[in-house]
Amino acid sequence: MVQNKEHFEETWHQNLMVKVRQIKPTFAIFVIIPTILAAIYFGFIASDVYVSQSHFVVRTEKKEQAFGIDSLITGASRSGASDEIYAVEEYMNSRDALQNLNRDKLVTNAYSRPDISFFNRFGSSFTGASNEELYKYMQSRVTATYDGSKSVTTLRVRAYTPQDAQQINERLLQQGEALVNKLNNRGRNDLIRYAQGEVEEAKERAAQAAEALSDFRNRRGVVDPEKQASVQVQLVSKLQDEMIAAQTQLDELRQFAADNPQVPVLQQRVASIRRQIGQEMGKIAGGQQSLAGKTPGYERLSLQNEFAIKQLSVALASLESAKNEARRQQIYIERIAQPSLPDKAAEPKRLKGILSTFILGLVLYGVFTLLFAGIKEHQS
Secondary structure, X not given: OHHXXXXXXXXXXXXXXXXXXXXXXXXXXXXXXXXXXXXXXXXXXXXXXXXXXXXXXXXXOOOOOOOOHHHHHHHHHOOOOHXXXXXXXXXXXXXXXXXXXXXXXXXXXXXXXOOOOOOOOOOOOOOOOOHHHHHHHHHOOEEEEEEOOOOEEEEEEEEOOHHHHHHHHHHHHXXXXXXXXXXXXXXXXXXXXXXXXXXXXXXXXXXXXXXXXXXXXXXXXXXXXHHHHHHHHHHHHHHHHXXXXXXXXXXXXXXXXXXXXXXXXXXXXXXXXXXXXXXXXXXHOOOOXXXXXXXXXXXXXXXXXXXXXXXXXXXXXXXHHHHHHHOOOOEEEEEEEOOOOOOOOOEOOHHHHHHHHHHHHHHHHHHHHHHHHHHHHHHO
């Protein structure tokens, strides 16, 4: 029994050695050795990777359509949230985000743990542990991607402990929210500052227009040429009625009592009224000092004053609307899913890695064998 067992083992070893000797060196180089190395790496060296995911959307407030000056204000401050979505995505993948994230060495400590394999640990390579190397290292471990069909941004963080992955994810979300708030505050401040500047300019123009109108009135001795001309016309009309009455009386005395002592008196009265009418008409029209001559300049300054007042009113309304707009947060981040705390390593895919290495080795071996056979046949 024992002899049979020893004979079987000896035979098995001999067959094994024969089969090993039959293995071609190229097959060992392309297939066996890489597969053994992959099995050693994925089975004993590669560190477990935990992935923390969060989902969020960048929303903008829904508002009624505005018209007129309000549409200019709200249009300037309420463009779609798509710009902010891409801004947040780019920020989370930027050097600034990494610098803020690593302000207390959170990233460096998380990826430099001694229990992380040499091939995965930050700072173990020959390139050193500079900030630039840390940024390159993190590019494959932090990804923020936007799905346009769902309007949802997914943030994924890969780390070597569940707690590190979740903590880095949470802090990145907080930094994204801070960025959106910063953009909002800048938009609010710019909006109010612009509206306030418009109000100050409108006030200055209104003051200048009022001062110019007042100077014109003082220099030309007129308050409102149109109203004053109306008064003058009424006075001239009254004088004309008096002159007609006096002239009629004078004509009657000349016809029936030419020697009446009232004739000279009436003649003098008619002449006096005629002169007075001429003077009053001269005030209405007839020169630069007349009301008609003063009217164009007055109307121009009056129109400028009214326009300046209206501009000031519109600017004040715009400022009030801008303040109301600034009291609301137009853009904000709404979390759909909080950063997850993974309870199982998502990477590496150990069996998949070994099989992929084996299959790739077979493909390379086949290609090499065909090339070598072709070259040998060509030489022969």
